[in-house]
Amino acid sequence: MLHYLPAELVDRILAFLDTTTLKSVASTSSYLYQYAVDRIWAEPCLRLNAPTAGVPLLAVISRHGRRMQKLAFPPYDNPDLVDLRAIVEYMGDLKEVDLSGCPPFCVGDKQAIHVLQCCPNLVSINFDDCLDITNATGYELAMHPNARSFQTVSLNRCIELDDYAIMGLLNAAPNLRTLHIACLPSITANSIHAIAAHCPNIECLDMTDLDALTDVTLHTLLERCPQLRDIDISECRNLSEEGLRTLGEKIRRGEVWTNWSGVTTPSMGVFTHLRLRSIPQNILTPRALESLFHPCTICPNLHQKIDVVQADPMELDDCYSEEVIISQPECLVQHMRNPREYLQTLELNEPTLSPGFFTILKDSHSVFLGTFICTLASTLPTYPPIAYALSLVDFLSTQANLHTLNLSGCASFIDDSVCARIAAHLPRLSTFDCSGCTLITDNGICAIADACALLDNINLKECTNITDASVFALVRPRMEFYHNPPRTPLLFINLGLCDRVTDASVATLSELVAIQDSYSFGRPSSGMHTLKVSGCFRITDASITHFSTALQTRLETTTPSTLKLLCLSGCYNLTSPALTSLTTHLGLLESLNLFSCPNVDDSTLACIASHCRKLNSLVVSKCRLSSSGAVALASMCPDLHTLYMGFLLLAEGVGNVGVRALLRGCRQLKLLDVSRSESVTDAVFAEEGEEGKKGLALQVLIMKACPGVRVAGLKVLVRQRAPRLQRLDLSGCIGVSVEEKRELAMGFG
Numbered sequence: 001m002l003h004y005l006p007a008e009l010v011d012r013i014l015a016f017l018d019t020t021t022l023k024s025v026a027s028t029s030s031y032l033y034q035y036a037v038d039r040i041w042a043e044p045c046l047r048l049n050a051p052t053a054g055v056p057l058l059a060v061i062s063r064h065g066r067r068m069q070k071l072a073f074p075p076y077d078n079p080d081l082v083d084l085r086a087i088v089e090y091m092g093d094l095k096e097v098d099l100s101g102c103p104p105f106c107v108g109d110k111q112a113i114h115v116l117q118c119c120p121n122l123v124s125i126n127f128d129d130c131l132d133i134t135n136a137t138g139y140e141l142a143m144h145p146n147a148r149s150f151q152t153v154s155l156n157r158c159i160e161l162d163d164y165a166i167m168g169l170l171n172a173a174p175n176l177r178t179l180h181i182a183c184l185p186s187i188t189a190n191s192i193h194a195i196a197a198h199c200p201n202i203e204c205l206d207m208t209d210l211d212a213l214t215d216v217t218l219h220t221l222l223e224r225c226p227q228l229r230d231i232d233i234s235e236c237r238n239l240s241e242e243g244l245r246t247l248g249e250k251i252r253r254g255e256v257w258t259n260w261s262g263v264t265t266p267s268m269g270v271f272t273h274l275r276l277r278s279i280p281q282n283i284l285t286p287r288a289l290e291s292l293f294h295p296c297t298i299c300p301n302l303h304q305k306i307d308v309v310q311a312d313p314m315e316l317d318d319c320y321s322e323e324v325i326i327s328q329p330e331c332l333v334q335h336m337r338n339p340r341e342y343l344q345t346l347e348l349n350e351p352t353l354s355p356g357f358f359t360i361l362k363d364s365h366s367v368f369l370g371t372f373i374c375t376l377a378s379t380l381p382t383y384p385p386i387a388y389a390l391s392l393v394d395f396l397s398t399q400a401n402l403h404t405l406n407l408s409g410c411a412s413f414i415d416d417s418v419c420a421r422i423a424a425h426l427p428r429l430s431t432f433d434c435s436g437c438t439l440i441t442d443n444g445i446c447a448i449a450d451a452c453a454l455l456d457n458i459n460l461k462e463c464t465n466i467t468d469a470s471v472f473a474l475v476r477p478r479m480e481f482y483h484n485p486p487r488t489p490l491l492f493i494n495l496g497l498c499d500r501v502t503d504a505s506v507a508t509l510s511e512l513v514a515i516q517d518s519y520s521f522g523r524p525s526s527g528m529h530t531l532k533v534s535g536c537f538r539i540t541d542a543s544i545t546h547f548s549t550a551l552q553t554r555l556e557t558t559t560p561s562t563l564k565l566l567c568l569s570g571c572y573n574l575t576s577p578a579l580t581s582l583t584t585h586l587g588l589l590e591s592l593n594l595f596s597c598p599n600v601d602d603s604t605l606a607c608i609a610s611h612c613r614k615l616n617s618l619v620v621s622k623c624r625l626s627s628s629g630a631v632a633l634a635s636m637c638p639d640l641h642t643l644y645m646g647f648l649l650l651a652e653g654v655g656n657v658g659v660r661a662l663l664r665g666c667r668q669l670k671l672l673d674v675s676r677s678e679s680v681t682d683a684v685f686a687e688e689g690e691e692g693k694k695g696l697a698l699q700v701l702i703m704k705a706c707p708g709v710r711v712a713g714l715k716v717l718v719r720q721r722a723p724r725l726q727r728l729d730l731s732g733c734i735g736v737s738v739e740e741k742r743e744l745a746m747g748f749g
Contacts, residue, residue: 007702007729010035030738031731034745062090066746069094073101094119100128100154108132113140120145124152128180133158138165147172154180156206162186170198177201182208182232192217196224204230208275211236215243222247234277244288247274371404372396385413393421402426406433408459419444423451430454435461435494445470449477456488461496461532471495471505475512491528496567497535506533506543513561514550527562534569534593541578548578551585561586569595569619576600580607591617598624598649605629609636617642621673624649630658634665641668646675646702653677653706656684668697670724675704682713685721698722705732711740718744 014022014035026036068091088094097115099107107130116122116137123146127133138161141147150173155161166187170176176199181187189212195202202225207213213236221228233239276284374392388410396402405426407414414437422429429452434440440463449455450473458474460466478487490512495501513528533539551561563586568574576599583589589612594600600623608615615637620629621644630645643662645654654662654674662669663684674680680703701722703709709730718725728744730736736744 070096072098096124098126142168180206232275415439416444423447449473503543510547532567602629606632627655627658634661673702685717
């Protein structure tokens with residue numbers, strides 16, 4: 001039975017398991033073994049001083065090292081030395097290395113340099129607390145073959161490093177995004193100026209306890225690094241009040257602009273996290289605080305997270321923050337004593353949260369949300385659902401400015417009464433997600449549709465009690481140009497698994513799509529871009545034909561359809577002529593899902609390919625296709641990067657001809673699924689001549705239950721033609737043994 005589970009679902013399930021559990025899973029079956037082992041060794045956290053399951057660590061690393069993308073260590077348990085040089089020999093494909101957990105003084109220049117020399121593809125390096133490394137390691141960082149691609153370098157408390165090492169690194173790594181240089185006593189202002197000169201795109205800086213940071217160097221950073229958004233200047237005692245006021249002026253002065261529609265928008269340099277721990281009181285004065293945190297300083301649309309922990313207690317009456325993340329939610333209100341404070345975004349997933357928390361927020365009279373995400377399903381056994389419902393609706397009734405509401409994790413207590421309160425108190429709601437809320441009926445959705453004129457994004461997936469009436473309530477007011485109040489266009493709607501939705505809903509939606517771009521509605525882009533009706537098995541050709549007619553009329557009068565994502569998976573009553581007629585008018589379509597639509601054949605796919613040239617994602621598994629459809633697709637959709645074409649209803653499946661055409665014609669193809677294709681063999685991957693020398697962009701190849709596949713051609717694919725291959729699924733391929741699968745797995749990483 002396990003073999004019938006989709007590979008993505010198996011991977012998703014295993015992602016929640018710890019290493020010990022994954023080892024147990026790996027021993028249950030050969031099918032689960034490959035997934036569990038890949039999960040264990042992709043990002044291992046190793047205890048270097050102990051053997052693994054009775055096998056010496058070096059033997060384990062030599063076997064699995066090529067799979068590793070990240071190497072990290074837990075905090076050291078004993079002071080034994082670690083021979084990194086013997087280990088990294090087998091880890092040539094590492095992307096990230098973190099040596100911060102190693103014992104003190106066990107990582108010196110020899111070990112660090114050897115790591116850098118053996119791993120040419122590194123993009124993230126963490127040498128925190130490696131007290132023995134010197135400028136020799138710094139020079140090796142600067143000379144690294146991948147230095148221009150470095151994204152993150154952390155050298156906190158590497159006290160032997162000085163300006164020469166830091167400046168050389170900065171000169172060689174102009175694309176650096178994150179740099180941590182906390183507690184480096186030997187560096188001077190020259191290193192700070194080098195950051196500003198060579199790394200203008202730096203986004204995150206940790207300069208804790210850095211004597212080199214002064215008002216002058218801070219001003220230089222602010223002027224030359226417009227992308228800087230996360231900065232830690234804790235314990236920097238050479239700053240002054242004027243330096244902090246300069247920082248506040250940067251936020252206020254030059255990083256916001258007003259666009260043509262009058263909406264204030266951040267351009268760049270917007271701070272998302274500012275840390276000011278242990279700043280002396282003579283520096284972090286009330287004037288500096290007013291400049292940094294006063295409501296007049298920060299644009300209302302900016303998301304701020306400000307962390308102030310002083311050595312000397314001080315009243316922060318003017319503190320202003322827009323996004324607060326606190327480990328104990330019940331303590332949130334203690335941090336907001338002034339009614340001028342605002343919290344713009346709140347995401348609740350705290351497992352110990354009680355319903356009384358909403359009451360605390362409501363009674364504080366100081367929380368005015370723009371975005372609210374509530375996923376509290378794990379807490380419901382502790383408190384009755386009605387308790388959550390009552391406290392939640394009381395709190396929402398005070399949030400008149402709320403524009404984004406996600407209640408997808410609250411299915412057990414979201415019903416029509418909650419929807420009625422939402423409709424009554426949230427007039428500015430634009431995005432509403434109630435997926436999985438099976439207690440909601442048409443009454444609740446109709447109430448929201450009638451009251452929320454700005455609603456443009458709604459997710460009703462698995463709301464199994466709604467019918468066509470809900471869709472009518474959402475769509476029909478938007479079809480009336482003089483409707484009062486005027487409605488914003490509907491951009492996104494998901495009706496997946498709403499099995500009571502019929503042709504009437506799709507016909508109504510098609511009329512909306514046909515006229516929506518005829519009026520600007522005050523927005524530069526007002527057409528629907530996403531329509532999902534997967535699993536709505538009542539939909540037939542009648543509504544699709546109506547849709548085609550509406551789009552044809554639209555093409556004659558205005559612009560092409562703006563629809564970019566269409567999901568019709570599981571709509572098994574649709575026929576090839578209807579789908580062909582529809583896709584003729586979808587020239588901008590980028591993603592199409594026709595999974596388990598048995599009437600889709602090669603002629604349908606050829607028509608889709610000829611008219612939807614911008615397609616980059618296509619799902620046609622369990623359709624009636626052959627190699628002819630694949631050839632047509634490859635010849636007309638060169639930008640395709642994701643293709644699911646497995647378990648086709650024709651036994652021969654795609655075949656070598658189709659796979660070869662796809663690999664040659666779709667050079668950007670990253671994921672290919674041709675499962676259960678009886679005529680596919682491994683020979684298709686062992687191309688000869690010039691074509692065989694061309695590298696493939698393929699990262700995921702799924703070939704389940706392909707009896708003609710052998711290991712010879714796959715070795716050529718893994719070792720020569722697909723250098724980026726990360727996953728090869730050969731489940732059920734009887735021509736490839738378990739040992740051969742393991743051997744292939746060692747070849748990619």
